[in-house]
Amino acid sequence: MPGIIGKKVGMTSIYDENGKNMACTVIQAGPCVVTQVKSADVDGYTSVQLGFEDKKEKNTPSPLAGHFSKAGTAPKKKVKEFKDFDSSAYKAGDVITIEDVFVLGDFVDITGISKGKGFQGVVKRHGFGGVGQSTHGQHNRQRHPGAIGACSYPARVFKGLKMAGRKGNDKVKVENLKVIKIYPEQNLLVVTGAIPGAKNSYVYIEK
Missing domain, CATH: 2.40.30.10 (Translation factors)
Incomplete structure (x- = not known):
C-alpha cells in the first residue's frame, strides 16, 4: 500500500x-x-x-x-x-x-x-481479578497469579499460560x-x- x-x-x-x-x-x-x-x-x-x-x-x-x-x-x-x-x-x-x-x-x-510497560504481573498484564475474586487459586495474596499446576498428569505447565512477563514494546x-x-x-x-x-x-x- x-x-x-x-x-x-x-x-x-x-x-x-x-x-x-x-x-x-x-x-x-x-x-x-x-x-x-x-x-x-x-x-x-x-x-x-x-x-x-x-x-x-x-x-x-x-x-x-x-x-x-x-x-x-x-x-x-x-x-x-x-x-x-x-x-x-x-x-x-x-x-x-x-x-x-x-x-x-x-x-x-x-x-x-x-x-x-516493563515486567508486569498478571493483574495488569492479563486482567486477573486478584484477591477480590476466588478464581485463580490464591486466597490471601492480592495480585498474585495463584496455582498454575495441573496435577500429576500432565505434570507440566502448558505453553502460553497467562503469567507475569514483559508487557508492551510490541509492533502494533x-x-x-x-x-x-x-x-x-x-x-x-x-x-x-x-x-x-x-x-x-x-x-x-x-x-
Whole structure:
C-alpha cells in the first residue's frame, strides 16, 4: 500500500459537524525522500523506498551513507519500503509529502511500537481479578497469579499460560483510522482515535 513515514505528535480532540467531540491523534507525516525505486526487472518486485528525518553523517554506517549519497540526499533516521506506489512516476531524490498520498476522508492503517510497560504481573498484564475474586487459586495474596499446576498428569505447565512477563514494546497496527484534517504547510495529519507509541515515536501510515 502507498504510505508515508511520520512521527507521533500527541492527542487532542475536535468537534465534528454534528457537534460531537472526537478524540484524535496528530502526526507529523513527512516530508519523505525517495531513497530507492525497486523494479520487477532488477529486484523481482516493485516498491518505493522512503527515508524520513535527517541523521548525522558521523552516526551513519558507510554502506548506508553510500546508499543515501547515491539518492542525492542526506542520511535518514528511518527507511521503509511501500508497495503499490506508481514506481515509474518516482525517481531517487524525489520528495513525497502528505498531499501526494492522502486526501480528507481516507482511511489509513498505522503501524508503530507500543509503549513498553516493563515486567508486569498478571493483574495488569492479563486482567486477573486478584484477591477480590476466588478464581485463580490464591486466597490471601492480592495480585498474585495463584496455582498454575495441573496435577500429576500432565505434570507440566502448558505453553502460553497467562503469567507475569514483559508487557508492551510490541509492533502494533491500528486499522481504519479516518483522516479528518490535513495541514500541508506544517506537514501535519490528524486521524481519529489513538495510535501505538509514545510522543515523538515513529509510525508508518499506509493507505
